[in-house]
Amino acid sequence: MTGASGDRVPIGAQSVDAPLSRSAVFLTLAIGPDDDDLAAVRDVLGDLDGLLKTVGFRDLGAHLSCVVGFGATAWDRFSPFARPAELHPFRPVSGAVHHAPSTGGDLLLHIRGERTDVCFEFERLLLAALGEHVRVVDEVAGFRYFDTRDLLGFVDGTANPVAQDLAASALVGDDDPQWSGGSYVVVQKYLHDLDAWAALGTDEQERIIGRSKSDNVERDSATEARPSHKTLATIVDDAGVEHDVLRDNMPFGRPGSGEYGTYFIGYSGQLWVLERMLDRMFIGDPPGTHDRLLDFSRAVTGATFFAPSRDRLLGLADLARAPSDPSAPPEPSPPTPPDAPDPGLGIGSLRRT
């Protein structure tokens, strides 16, 4: 959400629905083991909105945004409240041929913007503020490739939900009221074998993806001899309801090092939907019909996070403040029961505006 005056203000923290951007940074961090590491991270995240304004205000048209997600272990350290219903560490998936590893991480920062320099500057200041209290586990700078194509040459993101469907798919709903408005986030870094992919020819590539390459038109899944990526990633429950997720994948690469990749990021109100997609891709449905996209794309990371809504971050501002903060109340407020209206993560100085 861009705020009451639209483009006139930087996009606030936790804007899962920020527009797909030209540039993005995916930063996975591990938090140091000590209480003061946690307190320092709390303080920095508490001023995420301030940092977004500091950098984003220099070019409002760059639409700088940042979503922070917490891994399951980090959640337990940060929050006096029980985990969101489905939050757990990334479950590795092993099919007969391909494997999706779990590589972990305490925090995910998904930084988006229309300008590479704006994303860079935000990341630079953020890491400077976090200092030695965090360790960078993984850092990927992604870029938009022509008309939002991946490096395999296909338009990526077409089937994303839009308008009111976006919130319904990407955000937790009333079934977990304490954390409604938040989002489960799954990330994976994939490396492509572009030479082998190019050797296939366009027709075979289109069969694998399930769409035509040049004009992005869907192929008829009923005529597929083997399920395409599009078909395997389509989740329909027993009641016939289709479940979408929000994807904001980005290409990345270093041609000089032969590195060509796709950074997958999926947001969902229901983690099981993303997990079912991964099972179907890596194991196949029926088993043995794995996603042939994986024959040319190797998953080298995998991690799951929960991004609470901005309100939830704000709501806990008065809880569990750093003991070293002289202005903090002497004792943190007692944990709120599960049906309390306004929990959060006890993060530093974030305040409602």
Ligand code: HEM
């Ligand atoms: C669709 C690329 C990984 C979920 C697509 C499409 C492309 C694509 C080109 C068709 C256009 C579109 O609707 O966006 C890739 C690449 C990946 C990757 C290059 C990594 C190498 C994944 C993963 C998931 C996923 C790991 C889920 C866990 C989906 C979904 C769709 C889709 C839900 C839409 C299916 C539909 O038509 O309803 N992907 N994808 N993708 N992908 Fe992926």
